[in-house]
Amino acid sequence: MCGIVGFIGSRANQKIVLQKMMDAIAHRGPDGxxxxxDDQAALGHLRLSIIDIKGGSQPMMNEDGNYIIVFNGExxxxxxxxxxxxxxxxxxRSHCDTEVLLHGYEQWGKDMLARLRGMFAFAIWNKRExxxxxxxxxxxxxxxxxxxNSETGTLMFSSEIKSFLEHPEFVKELNPEQLQLYLSYQxxxxxxx
Structure with a gap:
């Protein structure tokens, strides 16, 4: 059970905020x-090693450093x-499925999703674009x-909602309609x- 977390477009201190977000879900990745x-993005990965323990470190970049991936799954x-x-x-450079996703995205773009068999969640940052x-x-x-965030435009993602609480641009609002559905269906x- 790895964990991924990140955000783009934030004015917050990236290193401090990302570390706090990662700390909130630290139980997801005991192996590292x-x-x-960069100036626009912060991506974090908490690792539970299963495949290619030495070669599967994340975030992982492609050869020219343009694509960066964080991945949880198989x-x-x-x-x-x-x-x-x-x-x-x-x-x-490795024998892990993370690198296959990275090269697959280079080759097929979002059409790669139709080829994937497994359980996964990932984020790929395109530095150039x-x-x-x-x-x-x-x-x-x-x-x-x-x-x-509707005011700043900051976009956050994570394996768990609770990491958002560590970002200063996260606004906590109760959605009464969803609360009723959640209480009914869990x-x-x-x-x-």
Missing amino acids: QGAYF IYNFQELREELLRDGHIF KTLFCARDHFGIKPLYYYQ YSPGENT
């Missing part, structure tokens, strides 16, 4: 932490996808929450929380 920062068909990407000329692509498996086995159906 990693962080990435891609069951990553070996098949890796073979296909190798045939297309991609070069791998300043875009964040987040996805999770269709059944939501691996959690991925997001929040956008989860919030749809896109609201």
Whole structure:
């Protein structure tokens, strides 16, 4: 059970805020932490090592440093996808499914999602285009929450909602309609929380 967390477009002190957000979900990754920062983005990963203990450190970058990924989960068909990407000329530095996702996104973009078999949540930051692509498996086995501050535009994501409480731009508001649904079903159906 790894954990991912991050935000883009924030005016907050990135290093301090990201570390607080990671500390809030530290139980998700006892085997290590990693962080990435640039002028627009902060991405963090808490690691529970399962595959390629030495080569799977995150956040992970592609060869030219443009794409940065944080990933939680397992891609069951990553070996098949890796073979296909190798045939297309991609070069791998590890044997982990995280790197397969990174190269898969380079090769296929968001269409990569249709090829994935597994349980996953990930975020990929494109430095050049300043875009964040987040996805999770269709059944939501691996959690991925997001929040956008309507005033500042800051976008946050995390494996657990409680990490948002550590960001100064997170506004706590009760959604009465969702509260009723949550109390009835023990989860919030749809896109609201």
